[in-house]
Amino acid sequence: MTTALIRARGLTKRFGGFTAVDGVDFELNRGEAFGFLGPNGAGKSSTMRMIGCVSPPTAGELTIFGLDPVADGPAIRARLGVVPQEDSLDVELTVRENLLVYGRYFGLPRPVIRERSDRLLEFVQLADRQDDRVEPLSGGLKRRLTIARSLINEPEILLLDEPTTGLDPQARHVVWDRLFRLKQQGVTLVLTTHYMDEAEQLCDRLVVMDAGRIAAEGSPRDLIERYSTPEVLELRFDPAVHENAAEKLAAVPAQRREVLADRVLLYVADGDAALAAVRGLGLDPLTSLVRRSTLEDVFLRLTGRRLED
Amino acid sequence: MSSGPVSEVRGLPLRVLPGRGPLRRAVRSVGGRGSLFLVERHALVYRHTWLVFVSGVVEPLFYLLSIGVGLGKLVGSVHGPAGTPVSYAAFVAPALLASASMNGALFDSTFNVFFRLKYEKLYDAALATPMRAGDVALGEISWALLRGALYAVAFMVVMAAMGLVYSPWALAALPAAVLTGFAFAAAGMACTTYMRTWQDFEFVTLATLPMFLFSTTFYPLSVYPRPLQFVVECTPLYQSVVMLRDLTLGTVHLDLLWHAAYLAVMGLIGLLVAGRRIGKLLLR
């Protein structure tokens, strides 16, 4: 018997001949904020849909609250909150009516929904728009309403599929702020994202997914330590000498050297020392930048710079 | 039936369906209490556009006035089911109610369901909650029936006011009209789950317009040669037209139960298929 809230062993999802999720293992404990990080098509959303009990696994084992998502879907869903990738708000209804109808889907009595709606609309700062129709609302407002809606049943786990994709910076920060508060209140968060800042801000623990598999797992700090160096030196040369300089840089001791079209990146323990070594070779970069490694460096290292879609 | 084996609201009793296997699956795919919440949602939406909702009453009445009264003057009287002549308006009115029940139910369960399924993503949102695919199917069909019943009442009132109702049995025409709606709503929703584009809806017209025109709506079965009569007798709308016409004209006989059974079976099959297919489409 496991105490994990969500437990997956060899979890697999195939659509015809295409394998979207290819035997992943993970466990999730109460109160955690857990993130699936990965490029488009990595299998994040498929995993989320399986956890949301709207997509039966093809193979492997999955339990949520110790229950089987295929046999006990409705019972599990009663305790989940879901923020889907694309808002599925009811555009024919008002803001408040959306909460009412959704709450009724959970079988909640009207007075309970009314009381919760007041609090939730306050929480996502939509109280003054509660009688507006949903259709003309901006993307940020719709997202906040979707989050409010997902909380109407006071879920134990909140599933967020790319919660801030397509939002402007202000709207993203509002959403992050609300999610952080939920986390403080003890709600277990499961989210997918391809934004590194979002993952770093919100997640205690991450798995990086690529091509349906888990490429790495750990806290953001862990991952950076394991898959990158403490610092990165970014050099930019005159385009005329760029290639030549890049070759010469092989002489500078670095854990890894990455040559891009416009820059050369050196992954090193000490950026300033590396920069001195570069100058020691007689190279004169147009600009140079020493920075700490970020999750983005890890991400690109693990999932590559190629584009697939 | 509760909407799930474990009720989410504390204080409500748990309900566990007995056994597994095909029977349990069949019962589960029909849907239960959750369907009421979808009906509630639709009622809420129509609070905003009640005029559109109410205006649906007038369409069958336009047909009644045009065909029954205007065209009726050109036709005079026809032989009713009992063999005695009846006015053309009294002959055609119950058939127009039958086809209005069919068309109304189909509009709700095809166009509207397709839109909610493919564009509005209404059911995706519902299925993230304890609602089941069967609840969605039953909810949509119940809504179509509710609306159809309302329109049928209005139509019957006008019929009675125009003196086109010949017998107290006409009261039974109301449930018969609702049964018609059930059969077509369920079958229509089942078909909708197989549709891919709006162009496919032309096939709904292809099936319903010939039924509307040829299922003895406008003239007695005797107009056709015998082999054609047999084809007409097999169509679902014909069952409904016979039932409604015989009830409003007061020619009641036990055979009417066969027609009712035909429509009930058609509706139940549609309901089962619709629930299964919604699940297949959305729970992938």
Added chain:
Amino acid sequence: MAAPAQPRGPAAGLAWPARPDPVPAWNFAVRQLRFWLTDYRRTWRGSIISTVLNPLLYLGAMGLGLGTLVDQHGTASLGRVSYLIFLAPGLLAASAMGTGVGESTYPVFGSVKWNKTYQAAVSSPLRPADLFHGHLLFVALKLTMTSAVFLAVAAMFGAITSPLAIAALPVAVLTGLAFTAPIEAWTVTRTKDTSLAVVYRFGMIPLFLFSGTFFPVTQLPVWIRPIAYLTPLWHGVALCRDLCLGIATLPSALLHVGYLLVVLGAGIIAGDRSYTRRLYV
């Protein structure tokens, strides 16, 4: 590029042309027509059902089936022709209206609101009015085609008796366009599709049922007849019927055609404006 491009601009010693080569306005409309034709190539199979098969089914059920009852009862009020012959021209005009209304509602609304193909088109050299005219051209073509098929099949049913019926073809096209232009002018301004349902429920269906298609307007109560005479459908039905029966007179034909042209013209003027207002915002 491998080969050097043609020298252009002042560098080649040539002045820039003051204005680009003038493109005749009709050319733009034809470009939009081509768009609709491409779309139609993909969807015509389904659309044949509603535009051609439906009116023929009505002709069979009402003209042949119900016609036996009407003819038994006496056809004095129809001008002593069989019900089939009375009904066919009425259905010709009414189905032209149906096609005209159908084309002017959901396809236009969808182009603005759902697919946004209109917004895409106005970022090319096409102007809003060109889109409108291009669509009208397409509807005119479609009406010509479907009306011709209907006339041919009706003639095979024995429902057409006069060679003058050929002239009913352009009248049917004009009737359809007299609905398309004004309704389209209105549709393009709509923001919700529920208002389109009202056009069918309170516009097209009452016209279909009461404008002389199925029975002469003289069967209606006296007070309501003037309303029927004001509808474009009645003018279309009346002229198509006179032509198909071979009893049309020049003055009445001119009156009906003139009325339909005025409605069409007003619709075009209104559409030019509303397309521009909606698409240049």
